Amino acid sequence: MTDAARNDARATRYPLLAHPHVQLHGPVDDMMYTNFKQQLLDAPQDGPVVVSITTLGGDPEIGRAMGDDIRLLRDYTGREALFLGKVAVYSAGATFMSAFPVDKRFLTRGTRLMLHERLMTSTLQLNGPLSTLPHILKAKLNEIEHSIRIQEEGFRDIVAGSQVSFEELQSRAPNNWYVDAEEARDKGLVLDVI
Template sequence: MAGRSPSVASLSQYPKLAYPHIRLNGPVDLAMYNSFRSVMNNPPADEIVIALTTLGGDPEVARVMGEDIRLFGEQTGNNALFLGKVAVYSAGATFMSYFRRENRFLTHGTRILIHERQLHKTVELGGPLRACADQLRATLNEIEESIRIEEEGFANLIVQSNIPIEDVRQKAPHNWYLDAEEAMRLGLVLDVI
């Protein structure tokens, strides 16, 4: 195939990836979750293959889908294989983090985007001073808990990789893009097809 990198594996090495059971495309949102659940309610008897292309979305929906994958593995003893295609951005990388490294694959030319969670919020203070202080504390608690969740996600993503958590912390604030071959070289995925 023209333009294919010599490091790209042949699909014949991983024939199950050619026919994903679940194909997820678009924003990671409740509509994607409902599509995902429609197949997960009746999963195949053995390994399940999930293909994903996304420019991002809701990280909490990605976490719920990831927990479903974790529970599927624990309940059935079967593997769930992840195939990232073209773009695995933001919440897509969060979802990918729930798959073991040896079950993660990307198609040639796919890009992963890792970045920090974001918050866009206006805090309007009004009323008694103690109530104002409580409003500020509630927002600070929300930010601090989101940072903890983000750290857990980053740690899950890089398990078994060659990436130290300090590198993620340094690069994520500036939108860290990795192409498929770099992701494989760094140990984020098993192979590129």
């Protein structure tokens, strides 16, 4: 069987994925979140809901918030939610993907995931009485440490149920780990490629 025939056969196993109820594209930001919530409200109120995304990344907290909406939908209504990554699922898009169990994640052929560490750009200015300066430094250190904990929680969610260990992701993330669709499937990060 040719690769094209094999991929066509896979696609016919998942007919719901052909017409996602929620279709997201562009930066993961406030506008995407507003669009996501409206499309989720407009989706049929019963049966599985399919969410597709194409993104080069964006705000990881928005990705986490959309993921929480999916978890709440699943936990409080019992509805199945399926994830379909198309073309590019980078950064905050992968954060959103982590809200779906690996057996509910799919990628289209040629899609790439990009997993990396959270980024921070900050300038720290020390002004004032010396006795106040340690508090400024401790506050920034607390921010960094808390962000690392959030990042680690997200990494554990991405790899849960896959063949990728937390340690492998943690070691590869500083260099922007690009994972093509077939490798993601073979490593169990997604159920299948269509």
